[in-house]
Amino acid sequence: MDKKSFTFDEIKLKLVNYCVYQDRCHAEVEQKMKEFMLIPEAKEEIMLYLLQENYLNEERFTRSYIRGKFYIKHWGKGKIKMNLKQKHISEKLISTCFNEIDEADYEKTIRKIFEDYYSKQKDQKEYQRKSKTIKYLMSRGFEYEKIIDTFDET
Numbered sequence: 001m002d003k004k005s006f007t008f009d010e011i012k013l014k015l016v017n018y019c020v021y022q023d024r025c026h027a028e029v030e031q032k033m034k035e036f037m038l039i040p041e042a043k044e045e046i047m048l049y050l051l052q053e054n055y056l057n058e059e060r061f062t063r064s065y066i067r068g069k070f071y072i073k074h075w076g077k078g079k080i081k082m083n084l085k086q087k088h089i090s091e092k093l094i095s096t097c098f099n100e101i102d103e104a105d106y107e108k109t110i111r112k113i114f115e116d117y118y119s120k121q122k123d124q125k126e127y128q129r130k131s132k133t134i135k136y137l138m139s140r141g142f143e144y145e146k147i148i149d150t151f152d153e154t
Contacts (some may be wrong), residue, residue, distance in 0.1 A: 011036045012046050019055040023064045027088045029056060062089055062097040070101050074109055077101070079141025107150075110142050114150050 006014070018024065019031055029050065033043050050056035062084060069075040071085070077098060081112040084094050117136050130151065137147045 006036065011038065011042075012049065015046055016049065016053075016055055019050055023061040025057060025058060025061045025065075025087045025089060026056065031101060058089065059093060059097065062093055063100050066097055066100045070106070070109070073139065074113060074145075076137070076141030076143065078112075078138075078143060082141070107146070110134075110137065110146055110150050111153070113137060113140065113142075114147070 014036075015029065015032060019029065024032075025046075030043070030045065035047070038046070047056070065084060066080055069080045070077075075083075081094055085091075100126060114133060114137060118133045121132055124132070134144070134147055134151075137150075138144060
């Protein structure tokens, strides 16, 4: 299978468009660069250009990722944090960006998911319903303590 070859400027433009389409992290851009088999100097130059022109901004990426995964996918902080670590985002940056999630919204989301899931577990004993619901919420990335607090409120 033939790989189409591109000029340096074409590759640079493709990577600018890649970053403009959606916020990206360094790891995603580096992965994309592998497709073009660039020499290290060209990679550095493009990376520097993307950073200087603010096409690539790790903090902006992290904040939008956190907002999207919480408000759209309804993931808990644990799952979001784990996925950001897989994208090589620093622990410090993750921690500072978690203020994107409003604490009241977080608790409301846990409660809603809890109520929806718990109400579907009709044909089981009480302890099984609780156990399954806790496991489900933990798989969504919510913290055990917050889940237990939600149980205590009901």
